[in-house]
Amino acid sequence: KQEVTQIPAALSVPEGENLVLNCSFTDSAIYNLQWFRQDPGKGLTSLLLIQSSQREQTSGRLNASLDKSSGRSTLYIAASQPGDSATYLCAVISRSGNKLTFGGGTRVLVKP
Amino acid sequence: GAGVSQTPSNKVTEKGKYVELRCDPISGHTALYWYRQSLGQGPEFLIYFQGTGAADDSGLPNDRFFAVRPEGSVSTLKIQRTERGDSAVYLCASSLTRDQPQHFGDGTRLSIL
Numbered sequence: 114k115q116e117v118t119q120i121p122a123a124l125s126v127p128e129g130e131n132l133v134l135n136c137s138f139t140d141s142a143i144y145n146l147q148w149f150r151q152d153p154g155k156g157l158t159s160l161l162l163i164q165s166s167q168r169e170q171t172s173g174r175l176n177a178s179l180d181k182s183s184g185r186s187t188l189y190i191a192a193s194q195p196g197d198s199a200t201y202l203c204a205v206i207s208r209s210g211n212k213l214t215f216g217g218g219t220r221v222l223v224k225p
Numbered sequence: 226g227a228g229v230s231q232t233p234s235n236k237v238t239e240k241g242k243y244v245e246l247r248c249d250p251i252s253g254h255t256a257l258y259w260y261r262q263s264l265g266q267g268p269e270f271l272i273y274f275q276g277t278g279a280a281d282d283s284g285l286p287n288d289r290f291f292a293v294r295p296e297g298s299v300s301t302l303k304i305q306r307t308e309r310g311d312s313a314v315y316l317c318a319s320s321l322t323r324d325q326p327q328h329f330g331d332g333t334r335l336s337i338l
Contacts, residue, residue, distance in 0.1 A: 117267070147326055156229075156316055156329040157268070164324065202267050211323055212258065212281060215267030 115140045115207055119216035127224050132190040134219050136203035141181050144206040147213065148177050148188050151200045160201075161188070165208070193223045227251070229330035231317050237336045240309060246302040246333045250319030257300050258327060259292055260316045268316055274300060307337045 116139045126132060136146075145164045149157040161170045161177040163186070169178045174191040190197055200220045204213035230249040238244055250257050255276055260268035270284040274294045282292075289307075294300040304311055314334050318327040 144323065149329075154331075154334075156231075156331040157318075159326040159328060162326045204267070206323065210281065211256065211273050211275075212270040212284070213260075213268070213318075213327060214270070217265075217267050 115143075115205060115214045117203060117205060117214050117216040119201075119203060119219050121219060122217065123220040123222075125222040125224060126193055128193060128195060130193055130223075132188075132193050132197065132221060132223075134188040134190075134201050134203075134221070136186040136188070136216055138184045138186075138205050138214075140207060141184050142208045143181065144208050144210075146177075146179055146186050146203060146205045148175075148186075149202045149204065151202060151218070157202065193221075195223050195225050197221060198223050229317055229319055229328055231315075231330035231333050233333060234331065235334045235336075237338065238307060239338050240307060242307050244304050244307055244335065246304075246315050246335070248300045248302070248317030248319075248330060250298065250300070250317070251328055252298075254319035254321055254328075255297065256320045256322070256327075257294060258318045258320075259300070259302050260318065262314045262316055262332070271302070271315075304335075309337045311335060312337045 148160040163179045176189045200218045202218045204215040257274040259271040262268040273281040277297045289305045314332040316332045318329045320327045
C-alpha cells in the first residue's frame, strides 16, 4: 500500500528566503506526482505535475524534482513572499491506478 | 471556463439523516473523483468515475456511502444514516486524462451534530 509522508508538518520562514518542501513515498511504481497548494477553507490548486519519466518541472518561482528510485520529491519556492503562506500537499498516482494518494501536507508561513 | 463546482458549500445536519453532495466537473472531463479531508490531514480517496461507471470504489468506508454519475457529467455523493464521524470536507476533482492534473472544487464542509 502506497504511503506518502511530508516532513516537516509546519514551517515558518522570513520573507525572501527560499522554501524547500519534502515529500517521500514508499512504492516507487508511480505514474506521476502532483504538488498542490491549499488555502484555508478552500480546495486544492494544482501547482506542478511530474510524470514518472521526468526528473523535474518548473513554473515561475516553483521547481519540483522527482527521484523515483529513492521515493522522494522536493518542491522549491524561490524568494518566498507572504502570499506563499498556505498548506502544500504532494500526491502520487500509482502505476496501476488513477487515484491520488496524499501526504499530510506542510503548513507554510512566510513572515513579512 | 468554469472550474469544478460543488454544492452546497456547507451542510449541517443531525445524526441519522440522509445527505446528498453534488459535484459539477469541468466540461469535457471524463474522469471524476471524490475525496474526503479531515482537519489537518491530506485528502483520502473515496471513489473514481470514468464516464458513467464507478471504475474504483475501494475508498468508500462502508455501505452507507454511495455515489452516482448517471449521465457522465454531474455526480452526487450520497450518505445514509449519517454519523458524527462522517464530519469532514468532501472534495470533488475532475481530469481530462490520467496524464493531466486533477482539478479540485472548493469542497462541501459536512458537519453532523
